[in-house]
Amino acid sequence: xxxxxxxxxxxxxxxxxxxxxxxxxxxxxxxxxxxxxxxxxxxxxxxxxxxxxxxxxxxxxxxxxxxxxxxxxxxxxxxxxxxxxxxxxxxxxxxxxxxxxxxxxxxxxxxxxxxxxxxxxxxxxxxxxxxxxxxxxxxxxxxxxxxxxxxxxxxxxxxxxxxxxxxxxxxxxxxxxxxxxxxxxxxxxxxxxxxxxxxxxxxxxxxxxxxxxxxxxxxxxxxxxxxxxxxxxxxxxxxxxxxxxxxxxxxxxxxxxxxxxxxxxxxxxxxxxxxxxxxxxxxxxxxxxxxxxxxxxxxxxxxxxxxxxxxxxxxxxxxxxxxxxxxxxxxxxxxxxxxxxxxxxxxxxxxxxxxxxxxxxxxxxxxxxxxxxxxxxxxxxxxxxxxxxxxxxxxxxxxxxxxxxxxxxxxxxxxxxxxxxxxxxxxxxxxxxxxxxxxxxxxxxxxxxxxxxxxxxxxxxxxxxxxxxxxxxxxxxxxxxxxxxxxxxxxxxxxxxxxxxxxxxxxxxxxxxxxxxxxxxxxxxxxxxxxxxxxxxxxxxxxxxxxxxxxxxxxxxxxxxxxxxxxxxxxxxxxxxxxxxxxxxxxxxxxxxxxxxxxxxxxxxxxxxxxxxxxxxxxxxxxxxxxxxxxxxxxxxxxxxxxxxxxxxxxxxxxxxxxxxxxxxxxxxxxxxxxxxxxxxxxxxxxxxxxxxxxxxxxxxxxxxxxxxxxxxxxxxxxxxxxxxxxxxxxxxxxxxxxxxxxxxxxxxxxxxxxxxxxxxxxxxxxxxxxxxxxxxxxxxxxxxxxxxxxxxxxxxxxxxxxxxxxxxxxxxxxxxxxxxxxxxxxxxxxxxxxxxxxxxxxxxxxxxxxxxxxxxxxxxxxxx
RNA sequence: GCCGGGAUGGCGGAAUUGGUAGACGCAACGGACUUAAAAUCCGUUGGCCGUAAGGUCGUGCGGGUUCAAGUCCCGCUCCCGGUACCA
Numbered sequence: 012x013x014x015x016x017x018x019x020x021x022x023x024x025x026x027x028x029x030x031x032x033x034x035x036x037x038x039x040x041x042x043x044x045x046x047x048x049x050x051x052x053x054x055x056x057x058x059x060x061x062x063x064x065x066x067x068x069x070x071x072x073x074x075x076x077x078x079x080x081x082x083x084x085x086x087x088x089x090x091x092x093x094x095x096x097x098x099x100x101x102x103x104x105x106x107x108x109x110x111x112x113x114x115x116x117x118x119x120x121x122x123x124x125x126x127x128x129x130x131x132x133x134x135x136x137x138x139x140x141x142x143x144x145x146x147x148x149x150x151x152x153x154x155x156x157x158x159x160x161x162x163x164x165x166x167x168x169x170x171x172x173x174x175x176x177x178x179x180x181x182x183x184x185x186x187x188x189x190x191x192x193x194x195x196x197x198x199x200x201x202x203x204x205x206x207x208x209x210x211x212x213x214x215x216x217x218x219x220x221x222x223x224x225x226x227x228x229x230x231x232x233x234x235x236x237x238x239x240x241x242x243x244x245x246x247x248x249x250x251x252x253x254x255x256x257x258x259x260x261x262x263x264x265x266x267x268x269x270x271x272x273x274x275x276x277x278x279x280x281x282x283x284x285x286x287x288x289x290x291x292x293x294x295x296x297x298x299x300x301x302x303x304x305x306x307x308x309x310x311x312x313x314x315x316x317x318x319x320x321x322x323x324x325x326x327x328x329x330x331x332x333x334x335x336x337x338x339x340x341x342x343x344x345x346x347x348x349x350x351x352x353x354x355x356x357x358x359x360x361x362x363x364x365x366x367x368x369x370x371x372x373x374x375x376x377x378x379x380x381x382x383x384x385x386x387x388x389x390x391x392x393x394x395x396x397x398x399x400x401x402x403x404x405x406x407x408x409x410x411x412x413x414x415x416x417x418x419x420x421x422x423x424x425x426x427x428x429x430x431x432x433x434x435x436x437x438x439x440x441x442x443x444x445x446x447x448x449x450x451x452x453x454x455x456x457x458x459x460x461x462x463x464x465x466x467x468x469x470x471x472x473x474x475x476x477x478x479x480x481x482x483x484x485x486x487x488x489x490x491x492x493x494x495x496x497x498x499x500x501x502x503x504x505x506x507x508x509x510x511x512x513x514x515x516x517x518x519x520x521x522x523x524x525x526x527x528x529x530x531x532x533x534x535x536x537x538x539x540x541x542x543x544x545x546x547x548x549x550x551x552x553x554x555x556x557x558x559x560x561x562x563x564x565x566x567x568x569x570x571x572x573x574x575x576x577x578x579x580x581x582x583x584x585x586x587x588x589x590x591x592x593x594x595x596x597x598x599x600x601x602x603x604x605x606x607x608x609x610x611x612x613x614x615x616x617x618x619x620x621x622x623x624x625x626x627x628x629x630x631x632x633x634x635x636x637x638x639x640x641x642x643x644x645x646x647x648x649x650x651x652x653x654x655x656x657x658x659x660x661x662x663x664x665x666x667x668x669x670x671x672x673x674x675x676x677x678x679x680x681x682x683x684x685x686x687x688x689x690x691x692x693x694x695x696x697x698x699x700x701x702x703x704x705x706x707x708x709x710x711x712x713x714x715x716x717x718x719x720x721x722x723x724x725x726x727x728x729x730x731x732x733x734x735x736x737x738x739x740x741x742x743x744x745x746x747x748x749x750x751x752x753x754x755x756x757x758x759x760x761x762x763x764x765x766x767x768x769x770x771x772x773x774x775x776x777x778x779x780x781x782x783x784x785x786x787x788x789x790x791x792x793x794x795x796x797x798x799x800x801x802x803x804x805x806x807x808x809x810x811x812x813x814x815x816x817x818x819x820x821x822x823x824x825x826x827x828x829x830x831x832x833x834x835x836x837x838x839x840x841x842x843x844x845x846x847x848x849x850x851x852x853x854x855x856x857x858x859x860x861x862x863x864x865x866x867x868x869x870x871x872x873x874x875x876x
Numbered sequence: 877g878c879c880g881g882g883a884u885g886g887c888g889g890a891a892u893u894g895g896u897a898g899a900c901g902c903a904a905c906g907g908a909c910u911u912a913a914a915a916u917c918c919g920u921u922g923g924c925c926g927u928a929a930g931g932u933c934g935u936g937c938g939g940g941u942u943c944a945a946g947u948c949c950c951g952c953u954c955c956c957g958g959u960a961c962c963a
Contacts, residue, residue: 749899862943
C-alpha cells in the first residue's frame with residue numbers, strides 16, 4: 012500500500028518555488044491586468060514561534076492569492092515582521108542579549124515556519140519594522156505629522172509603570188495593571204508626544220461607511236470614537252464676578268432638573284471657588300483622588316464619593332442657586348470636566364444625590380408603570396416651564412435655540428476618543444526625529460533620516476521617565492543640522508503601533524531609497540483588497556492605521572482615504588475539547604457538574620478541584636456526558652483558549668512533521684467558517700491527511716484514461732468547479748474542501764479516471780494543498796508550476812441533469828420522491844406524483860385541495876378535508 | 877448595564893431568494909486485510925416504534941405567519957466577544 016510521500020513532495024516544491032521565485036511580483040507589472048492585494052496582519056516574531064492561530068488567517072489569504080493568480084490577476088501577497096516591541100527588550104534586560112539578536116533569531120524561526128507551510132509570499136518584499144531602511148520612513152511620516160501640527164508635546168497624566176520603567180498608553184493598561192506583565196501602574200504628569208487623532212474623529216467615523224468590514228468591528232470603532240451631540244452651557248458662579256463653570260451635556264432638555272453641579276477633582280476652577288470653610292475637605296479629597304488609580308476610581312463605582320466646595324452656581328434657565336460639588340465620578344478628560352447633575356434623569360446623578368441628600372426633580376414624565384429611580388427614557392417634559400409637554404427630541408431643539416439666543420450655551424459635538432499618546436520610554440522602538448535646543452523642539456531635516464538607535468550595553472530603564480536612551484551620552488548630543496547648534500536628542504521612542512500603521516504601503520515598493528512608496532505603484536496597488544487578521548486589532552491597530560493613512564492622503568502621498576477595502580477576522584482556535592469532572596479535595600468525592608458553579612458546590616459552597624477526564628473514561632447518555640465509572644456524575648465539556656499554563660497548546664511544527672503542510676492547511680480551513688471560534692482536533696488533521704492520501708491513490712495508482720469523459724463525470728467536475736469557485740470568492744474554505752472531498756468520493760466509484768477530468772480537479776485543489784497539487788501536475792507531464800495555470804472554466808451546460816429526484820409532500824411532509832425532468836410541467840409532475848402509493852395513502856380518495864409546484868425543488872399537495 | 881455575535885446528531889460543521897434538515901469530516905459500530913495490533917480499505921450510523929415497507933419526534937425555550945420555517949415575526953433563556961461613571 013503506497014503511502015502519500017508528503018515529506019519528499021513538500022520539501023521538493025518549497026525548494027522549487029524558492030529557487031524559481033515562482034511568487035515574485037515584479038516591480039513592473041502589466042498594469043492593464045486587474046490587481047489583487049491580499050494582506051495578512053504581519054506577526055510580531057515572538058520567541059514562542061508560530062502557534063496554530065497564525066496559519067489560519069495566513070492559509071485563507073494564501074488560498075485567495077493562489078486562486079487570483081490562476082484567474083489572471085496581478086497578485087501582491089507579502090509578509091514581514093512587526094519586530095519592535097517590549098518582549099525583546101525585556102529579554103535583553105534579563106540576559107543582556109541585544110534585542111536585535113533576539114529579534115533576528117525569532118524572525119528566522121518564523122520565516123522558516125512560514126516557509127514550511129508553503130505560503131506563496133513574495134519573499135523579495137519581506138520587510139522588518141526594525142530595519143533602518145524601513146523605520147527611516149516611519150520617522151519621515153512622523154515629520155509629516157509634526158509639520159501638519161498633528162504631533163505635539165504635552166504634559167499629560169499618563170500611566171507610569173514602575174516595574175517596566177516606562178509609561179504606557181491607556182490601551183496598554185487593563186484594570187490598572189499593565190497589559191504585558193500585569194504590573195501595577197499609576198498616574199503621573201509627564202512630557203509626552205501626542206498625536207492629534209481627535210482632529211480626524213469625524214472622518215474616521217465617516218470613512219467606515221465606505222469599507223467592507225465586519226459590522227461588529229465598525230461598531231467597535233464607532234463606540235471607541237464615541238461621538239455624541241449635546242451642548243456646552245455656562246453656569247455663572249454665585250457671588251463671583253466673571254466666573255462661570257462650563258458644562259457639557261447631551262441632555263440640555265433636562266436643565267430644569269439640574270439640582271447641583273459636579274466638577275472633576277482636577278478641574279482648575281476648584282481652588283478658585285472653594286470656600287474657606289470647605290477648603291480642607293476639598294484639598295483632602297483632591298489628594299485622595301490624585302492618588303487613586305483609574306482602577307480604584309472605576310472599581311469602586313458602586314459607591315460614589317464627593318465633597319461640597321461651598322460654592323453655588325446659577326442655573327441660567329431658572330436662576331436657581333445650586334450647590335457645586337467635586338466628585339471623581341466626573342472625569343476631567345471628557346467634555347469640559349464638569350457637569351450639571353440631573354438626578355431625575357441620570358442614574359449616576361441619582362445615586363450621588365441620594366447619598367448626599369441632594370434634591371431630585373423629575374423633568375421627564377415617566378410612564379405610569381415606571382418603577383425605577385432615574386428615568387432615562389422618553390416622555391413629555393415637566394417642571395420645565397416653556398419645555399413642558401415636549402418630548403426629548405423637540406425639547407432639546409427648543410432649549411438649544413434658547414441657550415444660543417441667550418448666549419449662555421451652544422451646540423457641541425464631543426468624542427470619547429482621546430489624542431494618541433505616542434511616546435514610550437523604551438529602547439527597542441523607532442527614535443523620534445526631533446532634538447531639543449534651549450527647551451525648544453526642532454524637527455530634524457529629512458536628509459538625516461534614519462535616526463538610528465545607539466548601541467547600548469545596558470537596557471535598564473534609567474529609572475527616570477526618560478528611559479534607556481538617556482544613558483547613551485554620546486548619541487544624545489548632536490549638532491542640529493538646521494541651526495548648527497548643539498542640541499539634545501529626544502529620548503522617547505515610538506510605540507509598537509507606529510510600524511504597523513503603514514507597512515502595507517512599503518510592501519508595494521519595499522526597497523525604494525528615495526521615497527516611502529512610488530506614487531504610480533501606490534496608485535495601482537492600493538487599496539488592500541482583502542485584509543485578514545485577528546479581531547483583537549479591531550480598534551487600535553486598525554484605527555491608528557486609518558488615521559495615518561488619512562493624513563498621508565491629505566499630504567498627497569497616497570491616493571485613497573481608506574487603506575483596507577475588505578477586512579475579515581479569523582476566529583480563534585481553541586484547544587482540544589476537554590472533559591472535566593469535579594471532586595472535593597477534602598473527601599475525594601465526585602460532584603456532578605450540574606451542582607457546580609464557579610468551582611464550588613452550589614449548596615455547601617465547598618471548593619472543588621477540576622479533574623481532566625480522558626475520553627475513554629467518558630460515557631454519554633443522551634445529551635449528557637457522564638463518568639463511566641460513576642454514571643450519576645455529570646461532566647463539563649468545553650474547549651479552552653490555548654495557553655501554556657493549561658498545557659493545551661498545539662505546536663504546528665509537530666503537526667506538519669506528522670501529517671505534512673497540506674494536511675495541516677486543509678484541516679485549518681476545513682474546521683469551520685473562517686470567522687468562527689472553533690476547537691482544535693488532531694484527529695481532524697488525520698482526516699484531511701486521509702483525504703490527501705485518497706487523492707494520491709486515485710491519481711497515481713492507475714494510469715489515467717485518455718478517453719473522453721462521460722456526462723456524469725463532466726457534471727460532477729463542473730459542479731465541483733462551481734462550488735469551489737463560489738466558495739473561495741466568499742471565503743467559505745470549509746465547504747470548498749467538502750466539495751473537493753465529494754468529488755473524490757464520486758471519482759473512486761468510476762472504473763477509469765479520464766485525464767481531462769483529473770487535470771482540472773488538481774487545479775481546483777492547488778490553492779488549498781499546493782504541494783501535492785504541484786507534484787501531481789508535474790506527473791501529468793507539465794514542466795512548469797501550476798501557479799499561473801488558468802483556473803478551470805465552468806460550463807453551465809454540463810450541470811444540467813436529465814432527471815432529478817423531486818420530493819413530493821402531502822400537507823408539508825415528504826411522502827415520496829419521483830424522478831422527473833427538472834423543468835417538467837405541473838400536469839405531468841402531478842400525474843406521476845399521485846400514482847405513488849404512499850402519496851395516494853395520505854391524499855385519500857379526493858383530489859388535492861391545492862397543489863404547490865416549485866419546478867426542480869418540490870411538489871406539495873394539500874389534501875382535501 | 878450597554879453594544880455585537882451565536883445556539884443544528886456523540887463532536888466540528890452543511891443547508892441559494894422559506895422548498896427532502898444533518899452535506900463533508902471526526903468519533904462509534906460491523907466487516908476485509910494481518911499471527912496480532914496499528915495503519916489502510918469497504919459498509920452502517922439523529923432519537924423512538926417496526927423484521928420490513930413505513931411511521932413518528934426532532935435545529936436553545938414559548939408563541940405566531942405560511943401549502944411549507946433551522947431560515948421570517950413577537951417574547952424569553954443561556955453562551956461567547958467587546959466595552960464600561962464618556963454626562
